[in-house]
Amino acid sequence: QVQLQESGPGLVKPSQTLSLTCNVSGGSISSGSYYWSWLRQPAGKGLEWIGRFYTSDNTNYNPSLKSRVTMSVDTSKNQFSLELNSVTAEDTAVYFCARGNWFYFDYWGQGTLVTVSS
């Protein structure tokens, strides 16, 4: 059973960088069989896909966030990370990591709330 768990600071100051990590257990992140994504959901609102990677040099980002997003992977720890710079209050949301094939997401983390506030 694959499990994903997000971790990182729950509070980030405006203009700083949001950094989150997703730890994966029950399956290898480097198997090359799946895409690993980040998504977010502001309180009371819908879901927004942030980006994904397939291998360390095969990433796709949402154009709306591309200029501020970096995703990376640490295969030795079986985890992947998200960095979002120059954050504002509009980046306040629950952030999810998820596994999928090209088409749909089959496993999700429980989500972590990140609040952008001074």
Place this chain on the structure above:
Amino acid sequence: EIVLTQSPDFQSVTPKEKVTITCRASQSIDTSLHWYQQKPDQSPKLLIKYASQSISGVPSRFSGSGSGTDFTLTIDSLEAEDAAAYYCHQSSSLPYTFGQGTKLEIK
């Protein structure tokens, strides 16, 4: 970017009622449309893949249909545990996008 529009945004329904949620895409996406259920304070759960294919472990009262631009999620004989938000998601082209969600309240 492909825009998905769900209707209704909110519905209050009684147990055993049949519920239909629609999702319309701004351009044809064939059957690259998937449905998720999200209960309060939980992560989304995959309900239906490729518009109409069932998912192991999901109750048979959930079904999907459609192709191209118009899709439907149907819940036959609603149960109290189905109170949740439901989202459609397209994977025809990047960026992935989601509908705005439909919240089901059980009377």
